Amino acid sequence: MRSDPGTSGDSGTSRDSGTSGTASLAEALAVGTVVLDGGLSNQLAAAGHDLSDALWSARLLDERPEAVAEAHLAYFAAGADVAITASYQATFEGFARRGTGREAAARLMASSVELAREAARRADVARPLWVAASAGPYGAMLADGSEYRGRYGLSVTELERFHRPRLEVLAGARPDVLALETVPDTDEAVALLRAVRGLGVPVWLSYTVEGRYTRAGQPLEEAFGLAAGVDEVIAIGVNCCAPEDALYAVETAHRVTGKPVVVYPNSGESWDAQARGWDGRASFDAGLVDEWRAAGARLIGGCCRVGPEMIRGVAERLAGVRRLR
Numbered sequence: 022m023r024s025d026p027g028t029s030g031d032s033g034t035s036r037d038s039g040t041s042g043t044a045s046l047a048e049a050l051a052v053g054t055v056v057l058d059g060g061l062s063n064q065l066a067a068a069g070h071d072l073s074d075a076l077w078s079a080r081l082l083d084e085r086p087e088a089v090a091e092a093h094l095a096y097f098a099a100g101a102d103v104a105i106t107a108s109y110q111a112t113f114e115g116f117a118r119r120g121t122g123r124e125a126a127a128r129l130m131a132s133s134v135e136l137a138r139e140a141a142r143r144a145d146v147a148r149p150l151w152v153a154a155s156a157g158p159y160g161a162m163l164a165d166g167s168e169y170r171g172r173y174g175l176s177v178t179e180l181e182r183f184h185r186p187r188l189e190v191l192a193g194a195r196p197d198v199l200a201l202e203t204v205p206d207t208d209e210a211v212a213l214l215r216a217v218r219g220l221g222v223p224v225w226l227s228y229t230v231e232g233r234y235t236r237a238g239q240p241l242e243e244a245f246g247l248a249a250g251v252d253e254v255i256a257i258g259v260n261c262c263a264p265e266d267a268l269y270a271v272e273t274a275h276r277v278t279g280k281p282v283v284v285y286p287n288s289g290e291s292w293d294a295q296a297r298g299w300d301g302r303a304s305f306d307a308g309l310v311d312e313w314r315a316a317g318a319r320l321i322g323g324c325c326r327v328g329p330e331m332i333r334g335v336a337e338r339l340a341g342v343r344r345l346r
Contacts, residue, residue: 043149046103046197047223047255050281050319054342055151057103057285057322058096059332065092067328075118075164079111082129083121086136093140099329100336101322102150104140105200106133109157110164112187127190134194153225154196156213158204159183169229169261171206171237180212188213192220199224203261203324206237207244217253225256225283225320230270231263241273249278258283261324264305265289268312275317282318288326307334314342 049055062078070088074080081089093104108130116126134154141150159180160168167173175183191199199222201213210226217224226248229236235244248254257280259270264286274282289304303326310321321339323331 045223046151049102049149049151050256054314054318054339055102055320056100056332056336056339057153057283057320058093058101058105059285059323059327059329060287060325061089061092061105061107061109063326063328064095065089068092075110076115077110077161077164078107079109079115079129079133080119082107082111082132082136086132089133090136090140090143093137094143095329096332097140097144097146097150099333101332102148103153103197103320103322104137104150105153105202106137106155106191106196108133108187108191109155109202110161112162112183114183115162115164130187130190131194134191134196137196151197153198153200154191154194154222155200155202156184156188156191157202158209160205161203168203169205169236171204171209171235177208177212177215180209181215184213184216188216188220192217192222196222198222198255201226203227203229204235205229206235207239207247208237210244210247214247214251214254220253222253223255224253225258226254227258227260227283227285228270229261230259230266232266233269233273241270242277245274245277248280254278254280256281256283256320258318258320260285262286263289264309267309268316271313271316271318281320282313282316283320284313284318285320285322285324285327287324288331290326305331307331307338310335310338314339 062072065078089107111130113126137152158168159173201224204210228244248257257274257278267284267286271282271284290301305327
C-alpha cells in the first residue's frame with residue numbers, strides 16, 4: 022500500500038508496523054526477496070467502490086478510509102510484504118479541484134501512510150511488513166492518460182516544483198520508502214530524483230515502459246542510468262507495463278545500476294480509454310517471477326488488475342528465497 026529512515030539511502034530501523042527489531046527494507050533486499058502488493062484500485066473496485074473520479078482511489082482517503090485499510094489488509098493476508106499507499110493520484114492540485122484546501126489535502130495524503138500502517142498492525146502475520154508511499158507522475162494529476170506518455174511540455178524545474186511539496190508531506194508521514202512510480206520519461210525521473218534530495222527517506226524509482234523504451238521513447242539503459250549513482254535510490258525498475266516487457270527491463274536495470282530491481286507489471290490486459298474498460302486476457306503468471314528474480318529483481322508484485330490471488334501465487338513461488346528477518 023515500519024522502519025525509520027535515516028540519512029539519504031538509509032531506511033533505518035523499525036517503525037510502528039507491529040513488529041519490533043524489523044530490518045529496514047534496504048537491509049531486507051540485501052538478503053532476500055520482498056513481495057509487493059497488487060493493484061489497489063482493482064481491489065477497491067472489487068469491493069464495490071466507485072473510482073470514476075479524477076482522484077481515483079485517493080478520493081476514498083476522504084470518503085471511505087476504512088475501505089483503503091481493508092484493501093491493504095487483503096494483500097498482506099495474501100502474502101505481500103509491502104503495501105503501496107493510496108496516494109498515487111493524491112496532489113494538492115487534484116484535491117483543490119474538489120474544493121479541498123491545502124492543509125486538508127496534506128492531512129489526507131499523510132493519512133494514506135497511516136492507513137497502510139493500520140493494516141500492517143491488524144495483519145495476522147509474523148513476518149516484517151513495510152509501507153511504500155506512492156507518488157505518481159504529473160500526468161496522473163491531469164487524469165487524461167498522459168501519465169503513460171510523458172512529455173507534458175514542462176521543464177525539469179517545473180516538474181520538480183510540482184512534485185516536491187507532496188513528497189515532503191509523504192516523507193513527513195514516515196513511510197519506509199517513497200515509491201516514485203509509473204514514471205513515463207527521463208525528464209520526470211530527473212525532476213523526481215532532485216525533489217527527493219534531503220527528505221531523509223529512501224526511494225524506489227520505477228518507469229512505465231513499452232518494449233525496450235520508456236513510454237516517451239527513451240532507451241532503458243539511459244533511463245535506468247540516471248539512478249545509478251543516487252544514494253537515495255534503493256531499488257530501480259518498472260511497473261504498469263506488460264508482463265512480457267518486464268524481463269528485459271529487469272536485466273537492464275540490474276546491469277546498468279547494480280541496484281536491487283523492483284518489478285510489478287500489470288495483468289497483461291489492455292485498457293480501452295474510449296470504452297473505459299479492460300480488453301484481452303491476463304498474461305501475468307507467477308511462474309514469471311523465477312526469471313525476474315534470476316535477473317536481479319528483489320521487489321516483485323503486480324500493478325493494474327493484479328489482485329490478491331495473483332499476489333498469493335507470487336508469494337508462494339518466492340517462499341523458498343524470502344529470508345526476511
